[in-house]
Amino acid sequence: MSLLTVTVREKRFAREAVHAIQGQAGERPPVLQDVRFELVPGEVLGVVGASGCGKSTLLRIVAGLDPDFDGEVRLDGRARRGPDRDIGVVFQEPRLFPWLTVAENVGFDLGQGHDEAWVATLLREVGLGDLGHALPRQLSGGQAQRAAIARALYTRPRVLLLDEPFSALDAFTRMRLQDLVRDVARAHGTSLLLVTHDIEEAVLLGDRVLVLGSAPGRIVREIGVALRHPRGRGSAEVSALRSRVLSALESVG
Amino acid sequence: MSADPDLIARAIASLGPVLPEQPAPSGAPSWRWPAWLLGALPPLAALALIEAAVRLGWIAPHLLPAPSEVALALARMVRDGQLAQHVLASSLRVAAGFALGAALAVLFGALVGLSATAAAVLTPSFQALRAIPSLAWVPLLLLWLGIDEASKVALIAIGAFFPVYMGVASGFRDVDRKLVEVARLRGLGRVALARRVLLPAALPALLTGLRNGLSLAWMFMVAAELIAASRGLGYLLTDGRETGRADLVLAAIVLLALLGKLSDGGMAALERRALHWRDSFGGAA
Numbered sequence: 001m002s003l004l005t006v007t008v009r010e011k012r013f014a015r016e017a018v019h020a021i022q023g024q025a026g027e028r029p030p031v032l033q034d035v036r037f038e039l040v041p042g043e044v045l046g047v048v049g050a051s052g053c054g055k056s057t058l059l060r061i062v063a064g065l066d067p068d069f070d071g072e073v074r075l076d077g078r079a080r081r082g083p084d085r086d087i088g089v090v091f092q093e094p095r096l097f098p099w100l101t102v103a104e105n106v107g108f109d110l111g112q113g114h115d116e117a118w119v120a121t122l123l124r125e126v127g128l129g130d131l132g133h134a135l136p137r138q139l140s141g142g143q144a145q146r147a148a149i150a151r152a153l154y155t156r157p158r159v160l161l162l163d164e165p166f167s168a169l170d171a172f173t174r175m176r177l178q179d180l181v182r183d184v185a186r187a188h189g190t191s192l193l194l195v196t197h198d199i200e201e202a203v204l205l206g207d208r209v210l211v212l213g214s215a216p217g218r219i220v221r222e223i224g225v226a227l228r229h230p231r232g233r234g235s236a237e238v239s240a241l242r243s244r245v246l247s248a249l250e251s252v253g
Numbered sequence: 254m255s256a257d258p259d260l261i262a263r264a265i266a267s268l269g270p271v272l273p274e275q276p277a278p279s280g281a282p283s284w285r286w287p288a289w290l291l292g293a294l295p296p297l298a299a300l301a302l303i304e305a306a307v308r309l310g311w312i313a314p315h316l317l318p319a320p321s322e323v324a325l326a327l328a329r330m331v332r333d334g335q336l337a338q339h340v341l342a343s344s345l346r347v348a349a350g351f352a353l354g355a356a357l358a359v360l361f362g363a364l365v366g367l368s369a370t371a372a373a374v375l376t377p378s379f380q381a382l383r384a385i386p387s388l389a390w391v392p393l394l395l396l397w398l399g400i401d402e403a404s405k406v407a408l409i410a411i412g413a414f415f416p417v418y419m420g421v422a423s424g425f426r427d428v429d430r431k432l433v434e435v436a437r438l439r440g441l442g443r444v445a446l447a448r449r450v451l452l453p454a455a456l457p458a459l460l461t462g463l464r465n466g467l468s469l470a471w472m473f474m475v476a477a478e479l480i481a482a483s484r485g486l487g488y489l490l491t492d493g494r495e496t497g498r499a500d501l502v503l504a505a506i507v508l509l510a511l512l513g514k515l516s517d518g519g520m521a522a523l524e525r526r527a528l529h530w531r532d533s534f535g536g537a538a
Contacts, residue, residue, distance in 0.1 A: 063438065064438075065434055065437065065438070083437055083438045083439070083440060085439075085440065088438075089438055091431070091435075093431065095431050095432060095434075095435050097432060097435075097450070097453070097454075098530050098531065098532065099453045099454075099456075099530040100530075108435075108436075108439060108449075109439050110439060110440060110441065110445070135530050136530075136532075137530065137531075137532030155439070
């Protein structure tokens with residue numbers, strides 16, 4: 001049974017936004033057109049596409065941060081508009097509140113105080129066990145992104161959305177965090193929707209990979225990844241799949 | 254008498270700019286002049302020069318009294334209680350005017366920063382009011398409120414209002430949209446969002462505004478007291494001029510510098526405490 005059903009018949013930005021970017025009146029070309037996909041519980045879905053193809057817009061729609069589109073997002077069959085506690089988001093930047101400690105950031109929620117035991121568990125899981133009292137400015141880029149992952153898991157979401165979460169990190173840290181995300185998602189039974197421009201990342205983590213074409217953003221290919229975990233980086237199977245995704249991307253220009 | 258110039262020198266030295274302490278480069282001699290001492294050199298040299306020039310008769314003492322004379326005048330005022338009276342009167346006016354102006358500014362600044370509608374309605378009017386040199390209000394304030402405390406406090410409040418208002422409004426307006434989104438994902442309502450995200454994020458700009466407002470409050474206090482007062486440091490300035498006592502005028506100036514520096518230092522300490530989380534140049538722990 002499908003956990004998340006996303007249907008975006010069309011998404012256009014408002015006139016003002018187009019105005020500001022392109023400096024011309026009237027035209028509002030669609031950013032996304034006819035994007036439909038499903039996510040089953042525990043599944044990891046990678047979404048790749050050239051920059052500017054609307055993958056981040058798609059993720060913002062699923063997160064409920066952009067309610068202005070033609071279509072619907074169903075969670076467990078219920079149509080959703082607006083943010084939902086069952087959907088966690090990890091952004092490209094850590095987006096930690098600089099005036100709160102790491103633990104307070106992770107437990108940031110409605111009302112006062114937070115579930116300290118749960119925060120401590122999450123921090124341990126992401127490898128920040130003894131940095132709960134640190135301030136965000138004392139963290140490295142990788143540590144900050146670990147804290148952001150812990151924060152996204154705080155509401156016990158059933159789906160975790162990741163918007164190019166490792167693109168600002170160095171290669172080694174990226175590898176460690178890719179493994180971490182896969183492990184915690186598996187441990188919590190969380191489904192992942194991973195938007196990325198890193199094809200290898202999509203193939204390494206995903207059970208399926210959606211290839212998005214641009215102008216307007218639409219699904220041009222769906223590629224299943226029937227490989228066992230752990231998948232070896234640079235192994236022949238991964239390389240072969242990587243080439244398939246790449247040629248699909250290249251064929252749409 | 255020899256101790257008095259020393260006293261003033263120390264007082265003035267404390268007003269000097271505080272240079273950031275620089276680590277000694279390796280290879281250089283290990284002992285260097287401390288920064289505060291370097292900063293104190295120019296005022297100390299100037300004081301010594303003036304003292305010498307006056308005593309040698311190069312400068313007429315009724316135009317520029319010797320620093321030791323100014324110190325004596327100050328000491329006399331301390332003894333007969335006049336000093337405390339003047340300082341207290343001025344400080345109370347600054348406190349009242351600043352509190353009034355800053356409170357209104359935080360209120361309107363937050364309104365304009367948080368609501369686009371309020372900004373559209375109020376910003377043009379505030380821009381126009383801000384363009385009026387604040388001292389132009391003096392005649393009107395005197396007509397409306399008389400020459401007593403009310404008009405002075407009102408003038409100080411007007412002076413303190415605009416820097417605080419600008420700081421608060423820009424602080425709220427410029428809060429990072431990305432942080433606001435994080436709070437929206439958790440389902441925070443408008444009030445919780447304002448209190449838990451917008452206010453802390455706007456705090457640096459708010460505190461800068463308050464600090465600027467406080468220094469302007471001191472400036473407008475002097476203006477208000479120069480116009481009409483029977484007590485206070487502005488009165489001391491007028492009194493000194495009218496009685497030809499340059500030492501009184503200089504004593505008042507020294508006191509104003511001290512009080513201004515003291516209140517600004519207090520605000521700076523408050524800023525450091527409230528913004529310890531900030532990751533900025535010079536703010537690192």
